[in-house]
Amino acid sequence: MTSLALAGARIFDGDVWHDGHALLIENGKVSGIVAESALAPGQAVRNASGTMIVPGFIDLQVNGGGGIMLDGNSGVAGIEAICRAHAMFGTTGLLPTLITDTPEATAAAVAAGIEAARIGVPGFLGLHLEGPHLSTARKGAHDPALIRPMRDADLAKLVAARRHFQVLMTTLAPENVTPEQVSKLAAGGVKVSLGHSDTDCKTALAYVQAGASLVTHLFNAMSPLGHREPGLVGAALESGALWVGLIADGVHVDPVAIRAALKAKTGPARIFAVTDAMSTIGTDMASFTLNGRTIHRQDGRLTLDDGTLAGADIDMVSTVAYLHRTVGLSLDEALRMASLYPAEAVGIGGFKGRLGTGKDADFVELTDALTVASTWIGGEAVHEASSD
Incomplete structure (x- = not known):
């Protein structure tokens, strides 16, 4: 079972913005958006400070x-x-x-x-x-x-x-x-x-x-x-x-x-x-x-x-x-x-287009300048601007 938290970013779930929260992903799905203070000890964390996390x-x-x-x-x-x-x-x-x-x-x-x-x-x-x-x-x-x-x-x-x-x-x-x-x-x-x-x-x-x-x-x-x-x-x-x-x-x-x-x-x-x-x-x-x-x-x-x-x-x-x-x-x-x-x-809104528990972990890290820092599909980073 693979689990990762992305913390430090503003998170847009498709409806509202979350500040001071982390996006939890597990086995290719979103497992929650939780307060950073509530992250479990030992949780693997990626620092996403300075970015916005938005639905892919x-x-x-x-x-x-x-x-x-x-x-x-x-x-x-x-x-x-x-x-x-x-x-x-x-x-x-x-x-x-x-x-x-x-x-x-x-x-x-x-x-x-x-x-x-x-x-x-x-x-x-x-x-x-x-x-x-x-x-x-x-x-x-x-x-x-x-x-x-x-x-x-x-x-x-x-x-x-x-x-x-x-x-x-x-x-x-x-x-x-x-x-x-x-x-x-x-x-x-x-x-x-x-x-x-x-x-x-x-x-x-x-x-x-x-x-x-x-x-x-x-x-x-x-x-x-x-x-x-x-x-x-x-x-x-x-x-x-x-x-x-x-x-x-x-x-x-x-x-x-x-x-x-x-x-x-x-x-x-x-x-x-x-x-x-x-x-x-x-x-x-x-x-x-x-x-x-x-x-x-x-x-x-x-x-x-x-x-x-x-x-x-x-x-x-x-x-x-x-x-x-x-x-x-x-x-x-x-x-x-x-x-x-x-x-x-096209009828796939049940699992894509939003970031919520059980949705596909498809998301983008955006900079304030609206450029792509990273792109994630199924909880895996498929593009990292820093590695270009």
Whole structure:
């Protein structure tokens, strides 16, 4: 039985802050938050003075990192590299995300994900398949030649794959998927997210009734909010059943729009942060290739030759800092948008997203400058800034 106390830090459990307390971890779980004066004699203690201990970040849309994009060639090693790269920035749980690709590449990525789940790659929660059943009118950087309607065989493969993952999520558009198919996906445990769509608000809300429960990167790859036709943006804000991902990087959404959306969102579901990160995270890469096309990296932007945004060049701790310093959220709420809300969005809030007795010991030590001092998954330090 392994037991460790982290003492000297301010501890945010996801709801409130604790001063003068220690975080107790035992066998990969949180065993309590207790007054430092109550620590048992002989207890192993790590000095975390000068830091904040917060729940580990959860990212439901991660296309790549560490120089690797999730694709048909990534394999388990690629998934491990992506998880390691994002752990450097406080992410303790993520969904590697496959952008629209061929059926063969999709099958290979799913097979790699199944193996990653089997061997327990630290930080791997499951997969997010973004496409190929999207709208070509709102394709973004997705290859239109690979976008297509969902077939019964596609649906069956998704439901079969779901058994191997904590979370299997797919982004789809009503233009290429029926409500009946959405109902079957949801009944099979697949998390359905609406995105890359020109759908009207009424149709989007009908798909919520069918079983869709999330929206992919609010405002991006969907029609703007209109006063006569609110579209998917309107449905995302109106429906209390829709959890809504948002890229907060200063490029994809203006802070005024972020503040307006946060004020307008109907609960209990909430808006949560995603990075939509590409392979550049944790590297000095100037460009990379996506489906045979060059993606250019400059000034925090990733673009195709024509200027179309192609994912994001931001990590989760930088997202938290942006939400707090630029958007103006309290640090508590910025942290919840990066941990608690995404956990709740995909049904894993019972054991992740908070630090409490019995929860997974997934947490981050942050400095006052909001940089990562260390990242812990299952009670083990997977990244230490001091050892870089």
